[in-house]
Amino acid sequence: MSEKLYQIISEVFNIEIGKIDETTSPESLEQWDSFNFYVLLNEIEKEFNIKFDIDETLEIKKIGDFKVLLQKRGIEWK
Amino acid sequence: MKNEESLAYFLNESKTIKIDELGKKIRIAILGSFTINGVEETLRVKCSQNNIDCRSFVGEYNQYNQEILRENSELYKFNPELTFLILDVRHILGELFFYPYSLNDLEKKEFSENKIQEIMNLLKTIRKNSKSQVILTELQVPTYSPYGINEQKEEFGIKQMVIEINKKIKHEIKNDNFISILEFNEFVQKYGEQNIFNYKEYFSGDMKISIEYIPKFCNELMRFVIAYTGITKKCIVLDLDNTLWGGVIGEDGFDNIQLGENPVGRSFVEFQKRLLALNQRGIILAINSKNNFDDAMEVIRKHPNMVLREDNFSCVRINWQDKVSNLYEISKELNIGLDSLVFFDDDPVNREFVKHELKQVLVVDLPTDSSQYCNILTNMKNFELLKITDEDIKRKEMYLEQRKRIEFKNEVSNLDEFLKQMDIKIKIKKADNFVIPRISQLTLKTNQFNLTTKRYQHEEISSFSNDKNKIVEGIEVSDKFGNNGITGVYIIEKTDSEWIIDTFLLSCRVMGRGVEDIMLGQIIERAKQENVKKIKGKFIPTAKNKPAENFYKEFNFRKEGDFWVFNTEQETKKVEHIKVIENE
The missing domain is CATH 3.40.630.30 (Gcn5-related N-acetyltransferase (GNAT))
Structure with missing residues (x-):
């Protein structure tokens, strides 16, 4: 599902898909501010029809962390 | 972003707005008691979709008091034309929101009087220090009370108290043409508190309207922008077959079109009722239909379930001309701009043709399901006025008189003679x-x-x-x-x-x-x-x-x-x- 996830990230942050990888984080991506992060969360929740717990949202420090959370919900990361 | 309703879409679009030099301009200030990120961006995009060049100012997070009370604040330097003051009930009530019964009725009354005075003072101060029209969101009436089903027996319970605050403020500004209320409870009723208020977002960043519902909230703000800039639509142009009734009169015949009687027919009757109500308020109606004139008029004149009758239409074009030519003629005969017209037609081909040829006309995308027509019409924000004047109410009669004038003019051959x-x-x-x-x-x-x-x-x-x-x-x-x-x-x-x-x-x-x-x-x-x-x-x-x-x-x-x-x-x-x- 990485393709779909990267698609959403690219649309929310308005960047090319090629520039996203698992290490992408607020430090490496200017658009990733606290508000946009919640916009991204909201889009991912809608797209995969899931909800993140509030404590999980605090653990997300880079794109790779979404991988763990999605896998936890049985969404496979190809 | 594919989804044109999502906040992410608006945030991205807001970065690439193109300004139409010929369009209207507006300066909007937004002040809030909570995180209102995204409102400003969405509003600017929605304005540009309506050809309005929107300049905006957003007060710092929860700094509305300072912005309003300091005479030389950034707010006043910005010189807004419209100011939205977005206050929320948790903020205004403070701890009382959670423990409403920590005060007795008398103390609660005193508390609410003070809050009303504070809010009124803010509104009046904005008016004193600027020329801005001011729009205040009313407070959301809580749906929860620790008293549960006994809340209703309370003399001055928490719900009653918020209702009172809203009511008194509305009363105080009733005759003030420069201050309006955004009926936030109406918004919450429409979409539901469970959707609009997202606890996770609230605890994370004091967002009291969820990210998902910010664009819908902005639709409510746009009603005031449309009214203020005067880009209000004046006339609804309607197709007939499958728009005002189900079926095709030329094929199905008078007795077989669907109007009343069955589920499909009922949806058309109700759609007509909503149109009639707008007509009574002064929105003029016109017909643009490909049909034999006599067949169609027979339905309008004689069908027992027809709600709209001949006199409700200020201009009628039932003929075999194309829809675009008819729209031109309607605009000319009524003497109103194409940009004042809204066009309803069930046929997507006609709609595309009109959209392509007449960009100024607002073409409504009707779904194939006629039961949704009413919903679409009642959710349109294009008919808003800041104040409905006598002229607006009388407009439909005026246009009917106008139709008779044209008929009279056709009888009198010489213009001078006609004018005399x-x-x-x-x-x-x-x-x-x-x-x-x-x-x-x-x-x-x-x-x-x-x-x-x-x-x-x-x-x-x-x-x-x-x-x-x-x-x-x-x-x-x-x-x-x-x-x-x-x-x-x-x-x-x-x-x-x-x-x-x-x-x-x-x-x-x-x-x-x-x-x-x-x-x-x-x-x-x-x-x-x-x-x-x-x-x-x-x-x-x-x-x-x-x-x-x-x-x-x-x-x-x-x-x-x-x-x-x-x-x-x-x-x-x-x-x-x-x-x-x-x-x-």
């Missing part, structure tokens, strides 16, 4: 409290016969009318078919030696009857009486005011630089078929 028989009278009305809203509305909406196209809000007209060096008057026009209401306006700046015509406009409704000539003629007469030697005015060309291009020239004004200048000793044009009833 029309028995036109005009009344000159000074700008008082009754006339000012209409004068402002005309300056905002009139495009064709408008010499300078200066847009003035209520407030500005009001201050002009108190200025001894200005003449601000409205012209009421009536004829043998009825009263057209106030349809002409001029604003003149007086000095001892000359009069400058700042604004001169005539609603398209009464164009071509010599009213404009009488208006200017009597300005000239009055100038002579006051021994003013010179009258001058500008013609500022726009995309739409060509009809007024030669107006000054016809009156023997001479072009001097930017101005057209008239020496009051000169001869000028005379109009005899109109009676002037002097200043009321």
